[in-house]
Amino acid sequence: MSRPDSAVAKQHRPAPDFNLPLINGGQLRLSSYRGKVVLLDFWATWCVPCREETPHFVDLQQKYDGDGLQIIGVSMDDSTDPVRTFYQQFHINYPVVMGTADVGSAYGGVLGLPIAFLIDREGHIYAKHMGATDAAVFEKDITTLLQNR
Amino acid sequence: MKTAKRFTPLFLFAVFLISASAFAQWSSIAPGRLISPEDQAKMLQSGRDKPLMLQVGSHMLFLQAHIPGSEYIGPGANDAGLQQLRKRVEGLPRNKFIVLYCGCCPWNHCPNVKPADDALHTMGFTNVKVLYIADNFGTNWVDKGYPTAKGE
Numbered sequence: 016m017s018r019p020d021s022a023v024a025k026q027h028r029p030a031p032d033f034n035l036p037l038i039n040g041g042q043l044r045l046s047s048y049r050g051k052v053v054l055l056d057f058w059a060t061w062c063v064p065c066r067e068e069t070p071h072f073v074d075l076q077q078k079y080d081g082d083g084l085q086i087i088g089v090s091m092d093d094s095t096d097p098v099r100t101f102y103q104q105f106h107i108n109y110p111v112v113m114g115t116a117d118v119g120s121a122y123g124g125v126l127g128l129p130i131a132f133l134i135d136r137e138g139h140i141y142a143k144h145m146g147a148t149d150a151a152v153f154e155k156d157i158t159t160l161l162q163n164r
Numbered sequence: 165m166k167t168a169k170r171f172t173p174l175f176l177f178a179v180f181l182i183s184a185s186a187f188a189q190w191s192s193i194a195p196g197r198l199i200s201p202e203d204q205a206k207m208l209q210s211g212r213d214k215p216l217m218l219q220v221g222s223h224m225l226f227l228q229a230h231i232p233g234s235e236y237i238g239p240g241a242n243d244a245g246l247q248q249l250r251k252r253v254e255g256l257p258r259n260k261f262i263v264l265y266c267g268c269c270p271w272n273h274c275p276n277v278k279p280a281d282d283a284l285h286t287m288g289f290t291n292v293k294v295l296y297i298a299d300n301f302g303t304n305w306v307d308k309g310y311p312t313a314k315g316e
Contacts, residue, residue: 059222059224059268061222061239061241061242061268061275061276062268062269062273063269063273063275064269064270064273091222091224091225092224093222093223093224093239114224115224116224116227116228119224119225119228120228120314124228124229124302124306125224125225125228125302126225126228126229126267126300126301126302126303126306127225127267127268127269127299127300127301127302127303128222128268128269128300145300145303146270146299146300147270
């Protein structure tokens with residue numbers, strides 16, 4: 016089932032690298048996931064469509080973890096506390112980092128949520144999904160990219 | 165993870181309630197009190213009837229792009245943001261022309277503008293409009309080529 020507020024743009028540029036703080040301590044560098052298929056999700060705890068997508072991302076991570084999928088959540092919340100609470104309440108099984116305006120700008124401007132990028136194993140952006148997106152659409156992109164080894 | 169699947173129905177129900185609440189909120193702003201991005205941009209360019217423009221959504225989004233001359237207040241969805249809003253406007257004449265906007269999410273999902281609008285109404289402000297952003301600030305303002313500023 017497609018959602019009317021979803022839009023996708025195919026892109027092939029290198030995904031801008033970043034080094035951002037994980038909500039539970041430490042840092043995450045995007046380029047360290049080269050070789051994996053990455054779903055980079057810009058979201059926030061106050062964003063209703065983002066919250067609706069979360070359980071689907073948890074399911075996708077569980078389903079394709081062994082095949083090389085890595086979902087990374089980039090929270091655009093103003094503080095970490097609500098993000099940590101949300102992370103625990105919804106049993107998120109992928110890393111979540113605190114985003115910045117600079118990283119948002121590097122990705123073309125995160126000027127509405129949610130926005131998700133599919134990144135191939137070579138670190139290039141395959142697709143950008145703007146707005147709430149059906150899980151089946153993400154899964155189609157993921158399985159396509161996972162086939163390329 | 166079995167625990168994730170066990171909580172999914174409860175989570176979806178909770179999200180439904182939140183969504184329904186957000187829908188009820190935005191739908192009760194009278195159409196006559198909405199202003200389109202096109203009209204807002206024209207007003208900016210004309211320099212006439214310049215309102216006090218307040219962004220009541222995400223700071224991260226404000227830093228990346230906002231309407232020139234607008235001020236960041238804080239999310240209308242939480243008490244801290246509403247407190248900041250009340251503090252900002254408390255000394256203003258109650259007929260001051262104010263425009264509220266957000267643009268975080270599609271209009272029917274925005275948790276911020278309606279509580280902010282209600283707060284100003286409760287304080288007695290009579291000349292408040294809300295910028296109608298159908299999809300998000302990027303799509304309905306920036307991509308249309310309307311004036312944009314970055315940073316604080």
